[in-house]
Amino acid sequence: MPPLMLALYQPDIPQNAGTMLRACACLGVEAAIIGPAGFPVTDSAFRRAGMDYLDLVTIQRHASFDAFEAWRATRAAEGAPRRLVLLSTRASTPYTDCVFQPGDILLAGRESAGVPDAVFAAADMTLRIPMAPPARSLNVAVAAAMVMGEALRQLGT
Numbered sequence: 586m587p588p589l590m591l592a593l594y595q596p597d598i599p600q601n602a603g604t605m606l607r608a609c610a611c612l613g614v615e616a617a618i619i620g621p622a623g624f625p626v627t628d629s630a631f632r633r634a635g636m637d638y639l640d641l642v643t644i645q646r647h648a649s650f651d652a653f654e655a656w657r658a659t660r661a662a663e664g665a666p667r668r669l670v671l672l673s674t675r676a677s678t679p680y681t682d683c684v685f686q687p688g689d690i691l692l693a694g695r696e697s698a699g700v701p702d703a704v705f706a707a708a709d710m711t712l713r714i715p716m717a718p719p720a721r722s723l724n725v726a727v728a729a730a731m732v733m734g735e736a737l738r739q740l741g742t
């Protein structure tokens with residue numbers, strides 16, 4: 586199992602998803618796309634869009650957050666639980682305070698709206714990247730890259 590997974594919650598901007606999937610390929614991080622997405626997320630659609638790193642990244646696709654949670658529950662029942670670590674502008678814990686664990690799943694929110702309250706509540710941890718006021722949010726791919734970098738640094742990979 587790769588030490589880390591990045592899950593994209595209902596991504597709606599293909600260029601950001603492509604950037605994050607490429608980062609996963611380069612960093613050895615597994616990826617998941619939680620639908621519905623705002624664009625086609627099949628391998629052939631990514632290839633048509635020119636994503637040339639596709640063969641270097643393992644991408645799970647889940648039709649909904651419920652399906653993703655069902656998969657996570659199965660992993661836990663098999664004795665391999667995976668924490669859900671949400672990146673959110675609504676969180677209060679700075680991401681640098683998190684002690685990351687092998688198998689953690691970093692969840693990045695939808696570009697337009699983040700995640701709904703039920704998804705926020707389902708997370709085992711919620712993390713914030715502190716920003717200079719009055720900034721509202723980072724680009725999702727930038728946020729994901731910052732937290733992946735810190736998690737991989739801690740995990741020594």
Ligand SMILES: C[S@@+](CC[C@H](N)C(=O)[O-])C[C@H]1O[C@@H](n2cnc3c(N)ncnc32)[C@H](O)[C@@H]1O
Nearest residue numbers: 672673693694696698699713714722723725728
């Ligand atoms: C453009 S932001 C979403 C903005 C949305 N209006 C909201 O309030 O959640 C897209 C995603 O990037 C991540 N993100 C952006 N800035 C962040 C920050 N400062 N701390 C943690 N996550 C951040 C989160 O996963 C967020 O859901």
